Amino acid sequence: MSGIEAGRREAWRARYGEHAADLELAWNGVVAGLLAHRSVRAYRPDPLPPGTLETLVAAAQSAPSSSNLQTWSVVAVEDPQAKRRLSEVARGQRHVVEAPLVLVWLADLSRLASLGRAEDRPTEGLDYLETLIVGIVDAALAAQNATVALESLGLGSVYIGALRNDPEAVADILGLPPNVLAVFGHCVGHPDPEQPAAVKPRLAQGVVLHRGRYDPALARAAIAEYDAALRGFQAEQRMPGVGWIQAALERVRGPGSLSGRDRLHAALARRGFGLK
């Protein structure tokens, strides 16, 4: 068995907890890098090498953008006090303070609103849920390209969806104008080699991949198997062994399990989004 073949099998096993012996996967170094992704929550305090931020933003801007509208922006936060305030919104997640760089990815409809005012042109299209979705998708595509780039440079990161717990506090910390939503934060730094992160197993491909048409049958056996695999992973990582089913269902139980994000619609309306 070649080294590449062994790497391919090991990457598959880490991601799916099963062997890939019968699969003809297309494979190369980029694919190997993507499959090796892990979320990093422990960082060395060292600053990032010069040019890193510019490279991450260039990678982000190279992602596709809906109709080339470029309805996103990013704030790069390095100030300890600002990071501390952001971590409070995120219920005290320490890595938001400890990472040398926190990027905050924004769905930004404000730029086109300003441009419309400057050119004396109507921009009522910004008042629709559709256009917020364009901004959110643009921001997510951009952020993921930055993640791929930073991992290729030996850095690590983790997204912080918890910034949506309180969009108004985040707007205050970062000086965001109306029509801008902080979609998520993004801690970036050198992974602490003393506290290495592991590849998290995912649902089997057959659960998320539908061929030709959507198969609405719930793949209960595959989900039960995944639940067991995740308990194994949690035991290895010395995390509470709650599995997937109970944790996921607890997370979507009701408004009280959304960490304040049940108020997102109201907060967006107050932040100027039309949401029609």
Add this chain to the structure above:
Amino acid sequence: MSGIEAGRREAWRARYGEHAADLELAWNGVVAGLLAHRSVRAYRPDPLPPGTLETLVAAAQSAPSSSNLQTWSVVAVEDPQAKRRLSEVARGQRHVVEAPLVLVWLADLSRLASLGRAEDRPTEGLDYLETLIVGIVDAALAAQNATVALESLGLGSVYIGALRNDPEAVADILGLPPNVLAVFGHCVGHPDPEQPAAVKPRLAQGVVLHRGRYDPALARAAIAEYDAALRGFQAEQRMPGVGWIQAALERVRGPGSLSGRDRLHAALARRGFGLK
């Protein structure tokens, strides 16, 4: 000047229409690949190599997922009749028919709804706008990893946001259950070497990157410069030279310029999303 340095300068020039001489960019082959992205709309008819789809889905599943909820799915469409129907939703975009593979990336809250019913647990948290956003972000991050993977394999792709023109027609074509939104389509294939795609210039970094706090001042000079650069690109590509400002403002002019997507909120409500 080394070959790497020349490549770095050329990549920057193609993306921003200016020189990078004074920039200390972090650089490697992965970053070079990301910056070389272009949307491909002309494909050879050849099928994809065996294992390609499985590799793209493994890359997609390796992207971060909010709270590991994995609130996305993907339908792989190869049937010519289904592709034809999807292209009709997308106002006749030919590449939707011509690409050998069309992926449709789904925000999928239906899996957790089914799991809740099977486990007799409440899932009211799915009825909030927040949870739809989780699904949209999950789907976008996954899709972008697939794009990075396929480009590394010498393939090309383009996203088709126009599937949101009529979510109910797409649900009918693909058999989508309630609580599932087709966020966008994704044509995948071998780029036609006779009709090569070009790197599209983007807004200057200073327009989208904010350091420390958001700068609400509209960077009018940089936007005017970008408008001119895009007209140059459009002339080179023998496209109508409309620039950026007029095209972007026309796109968000009002409900009539949204290609039917002004009805997205109503369509989502009918498709079972609570949107609270």
